[in-house]
Amino acid sequence: xxxxxxxxxxxxSLVALLLFGIIPSAASQSLQGIxxxxxxxxxQRSEAENKKVFLVFNADWCRYCLKMEKxxxxxxxxxxxxxxxxxxIRVNSDRQQEIAMxxxxxxxxxTRFINEKGEVITYRPGYIAADELLKVLKFISSDSYLSMSxxxxxxxxx
Numbered sequence: 001x002x003x004x005x006x007x008x009x010x011x012x013s014l015v016a017l018l019l020f021g022i023i024p025s026a027a028s029q030s031l032q033g034i035x036x037x038x039x040x041x042x043x044q045r046s047e048a049e050n051k052k053v054f055l056v057f058n059a060d061w062c063r064y065c066l067k068m069e070k071x072x073x074x075x076x077x078x079x080x081x082x083x084x085x086x087x088x089i090r091v092n093s094d095r096q097q098e099i100a101m102x103x104x105x106x107x108x109x110x111t112r113f114i115n116e117k118g119e120v121i122t123y124r125p126g127y128i129a130a131d132e133l134l135k136v137l138k139f140i141s142s143d144s145y146l147s148m149s150x151x152x153x154x155x156x157x158x
Contacts (some may be wrong), residue, residue, distance in 0.1 A: 013062060018108050034079050035087050042089035046116060054086035055103075059094045062108040064127040075130035078137075085141040113140045121145060129151035 037045060039055075044107070046053045058065035072078060082088050093100040093108060103112060111128060113121040113136075121140060128136070135154065139145055144153045 034073055034082050036088050036090040039089055039091055039096065042087045042103075043118065046087045046114070046118070049087065050116050051085070051087050052116060052121070053089055053112075054082055054137070055089045055091065055102055055112040055114055056103045057091050057103070057108060057110040057112070058094050059092060059108050061094075068109055068127055072128060072133055078130050078133055081134060081137050081141075085137065101126045102156045 042053055042055075047049070056068075058069070091099050093105055093110075103110075103123075107125050109127060110123060110125050111133075112123045115121050122145065124136065135157070136150070138157075139150055139153045144156075148156075
């Protein structure tokens with residue numbers, strides 16, 4: 001009886017900690033959303049934390065940018081994965097034209113992945129649905145891009 005009481009008390013304590021936000025969880029991260037940073041801050045964090053950058057170029061008038069914001073970037077799994085594995089940077093191409101020109105952005109939305117040294121790994125123009133973005137995020141964060149194609153990576157995920 002004492003062991004069962006101890007187990008029950010432990011489980012209830014953990015549930016209470018999760019509910020009150022003392023232990024961070026994917027659910028609490030998704031309520032906060034992707035923790036976007038400015039370009040300058042993000043580059044500094046990337047170097048300091050030795051993390052890759054998830055860089056998104058957008059604009060207020062861009063219909064597919066808004067669609068990504070409302071759908072893709074609200075997906076709890078995407079939010080948790082990006083916040084945990086990348087330094088997320090969002091750049092408004094209209095307000096920060098010099099950064100967009102530096103990266104040769106031609107259309108929006110435009111998503112870039114940058115390694116810890118500041119070098120562009122790859123980019124993906126256009127709208128990306130949450131399920132597709134998760135595949136790309138895993139491909140990049142696992143460093144699989146160094147040894148195989150994206151298609152080959154997808155085959156290993158089946």
